[in-house]
Amino acid sequence: MGSSGDAWKLKDHPKLPKGKTVAVIVLDGWGEAKPNEYNAISVAETPVMDSLKKGAPEHWRLIKAHGNAVGLPTEDDMGNSEVGHNALGAGRIFAQGAKLVDLALASGKIYEGEGFKYVKECFEKGTLHLIGLLSDGGVHSRLDQVQLLLKGAAQHGAKRIRVHALTDGRDVLDGSSVGFMETLENDLAKLREQGVDARVASGGGRMYVTMDRYENDWDVVKRGWDAQVLGEAPHKFKDPVEAIKKLRQEPNANDQYLAPFVIVDDNGKPVGPILDGDAVVTFNFRADRMVMLAKALEYENFDKFDRVRVPKIHYAGMLQYDGELKLPSKYLVSPPEIDRTSGEYLVRNGVRTFACSETVKFGHVTFFWNGNRSGYFDEKLEEYVEIPSDSGITFNVKPKMKALEIAERTRDAILSGKFDQVRVNIPNGDMVGHTGDIKATIEACKAADDGVKMILDAIEQVGGIYVVTADHGNAEDMVKRNKKGEPLLDKNGNIQILTSHTCEPVPIAIGGPGLIPGVRFRKDLPTGGLANVASTFMNLHGYEAPSDYEPTLIEVVDK
Ligand SMILES: O=C(O)[C@@H](CO)OP(=O)(O)O
Ligand SMILES: [Mn+2]
């Protein structure tokens, strides 16, 4: 596609009119599963979402939101916000970070790239630090990739390696951090036998240490900086497995929010602060929760917290996390080239766009939607509104989150007549689902439903159209199950709470007074997924989608 204006011109849809206000509502973490007591969505009072379902099969259906349908390596990979919103916004399926890293490791190309060569320059005199999420969840990172990278780095000359591990419990079961740390320790021991000085240097829970996103709470990143770079943390241990076990015994402790710790030697000295001349790799492939740390590591001018000491390092990300900011400038694997997104096409065809969510999901309907690119395409035609999220709490404490505020701002945007597309992310099912608190998640789902109602009422008033869908499952299943689908119990006979996303399909509903009679879901796309949604709403804006987009889910029959 060239850069001339014509290249962006979308063809008129032969049957569907232009000029309708289209609301695209994404319920985060809202999958479809059989009703049961662990399905927070089915238990919750959700009259609006229930009524949409009655429109099946013409105006309600299910679509795939996990595995290959969103560019993940296998059909066992649950969906997540990054790949989900990428697919929704880009209308095509791109091999995602997880897969690209797998390929680069398998072929050995990862060691030939500019990024690895850059960090390698420090191997002779400095330490290689690996920072990231210790998990096999496959959402932000994968332990098997870290294991390969450790081995590969040693083979390519790293003599001293320090791992700064963030514990998960969000994409994997709470408590699994102990096993992951044992596996890592085993691998590091093997490296030590080969003469590589390899150790864990620090740790902490992902939601409390380092992995904040969209600048919700810089203190989270600071806690990580203090432990990883300065070697300072409230807890000091000699052994990382013991560290996790001990810290998990503190009241209300869990993997996600584990307190930061550093590993010290016999003299109480931290074994791996980051120093001048060292190399650093952040090994998460997913962008959103690495961007803030990447800024702290890379930016000369940085005022988000006092870094105290800024080591002169060679830093590379596993991927480049922000294509617009080119951050970080060095990376081991090239990110998916998500170009020509629906957002860019529509704006270049004059579609005035409003996007809104609260901080914790704001980048989902902007940054991820636009192909991991921050900023506007055309400031005159777009407005992105961020409602500040609560920070410093777990969201089961306030399960309504900002659903109402998001809906109000969106309602106002619709009624203002200033926008053709309004798109929102309503986070409750996902963010509260991740806490594993079933009661709070039920409340969260009700709040999300209330938010949808307010937006649909506004669409009704202006004669518009709605598309309601979700990015992946979460709240519809809050319990870990065996292969037969039965809830699993732990050794004390309690159910094992599932805090993670799922592989369930998600609903999509279309409607509103602006939907002309005869528009309905096609029957010939039974395996349709999130990547088919962009063509669908482009049609509802009165345009044909570009020919290489995944096909539209709708057809127009004579009525
Ligand atoms: O919170 C996150 O980072 C992920 C789970 O790891 O959730 P989501 O993909 O919904 O943003
Ligand atoms: Mn999500």
Ligand SMILES: [Mn+2]
């Ligand atoms: Mn989530």
